[in-house]
Amino acid sequence: MSTRIIIFAKAPVAGRAKTRLMSVLGAEGAARLARHMLTSTVDACLGAAIGPVELCMSPSLNHPEWADINLPLALELSHQGEGDLGCRMARAAHRALVDHGAQQVLLVGTDCPQLSPELLRHSARCLSSLDAVLHPTRDGGYALLGLRQFNPHLFTDMPWSTPQVAALTQTRLAALGWRYQRAEQLQDIDEPQDLLWLTASWVKALQTPITEASHHV
Template identity: 45%
Template sequence: MSADFPLAILAKAPIPGETKTRLIPVLGAEGAARLHAALLCHTLKVAINATAAHQITLWTALDHSHPLFLELADRYDIELRAQPEGDLGDRMHRALSTMKGSGLLIGSDCPALTPTLLAECHDALEEAEVVLLPAEDGGYGLVGVRHPDARLFQDIAWGTAEVMTTTRQRIDALGWRLSCPARVWDVDRPQDLQRLALGFPRLGRCLKVE
């Protein structure tokens, strides 16, 4: 299946010691970076089966010309853009603000995303001003908006279990309707690795402990 809607992906370059740092005690710096790279490749495969390649932008961080970024851009004919300065909220707002029309934004560590779910999330924006996929850790794995507004992302303690709760408060303050088509999980903590290995054997091969 393939639709045609804007989709932004935020991703760090898979540099050992700089990515998936909470997994380093289990996988080692090289192993954590290798898993991050595999998750990003998986995310791009999902994205390219959900929407048109020209609608996908990979927003890069750490090393904007990393070989993996260049390889993915060449393989899928997607656009690369450097993430701007600022906190996560600033960067998400910038990515959403560059879209022509309503669109979605995701990270690179949520294997539960599928092309069908992405399409459902975009369809939800026909009735709601914002769509979120709440994550089990208290954050969210996807955000989509009909019209970007920086206030949605202001004064949020990113990386904490309160992200989703606080974001709901921002949505209420804006008077927006919210749609949450599903609940998801991401790969960020050691306890997520067993689920990844069981549910995604191909990605599980990256879990060699160093």
């Protein structure tokens, strides 16, 4: 079954990447972590080997912020465009399922260290008998949304970056009458206290030890 993975990512530049972590990591440290998050997520998505992998970028590829970022040739590149996160995700999901004719799409960010090739393959398999699969995060958002069909209601008028996102998405999936699965809860890395959830390889991307940085939270 044709599965397209779309990764939503900002350019990992100092002062603009992972700004909520700058209080403990500094601007450069937060940018280093953001770059490692991007690299790890891209590697996991390509390693899943379940279909095309698209990097949906902000800003666009020709912006200087991406100038020193080496991206694998296997990636398809696109621009997130204007609007809130919902508008950008809706455009990408529609493009995958309608314009590209993918049978299913997995929408992911770069903030979740648990996003592995195995988890991605499992999510794709779930969609063989479901309309949607959702991996919520501990903060109330979600790290992965898998879809077999498109409906803009899943993305419009959503209070993004709040603890209500995953629950509201489930409510809307149910209202549509779609068969869906609320899958394993994951942990994303947004706030200083989240740093304790980093995997060993992600910790190595930082010069400041996580255990010391976390004491300042």
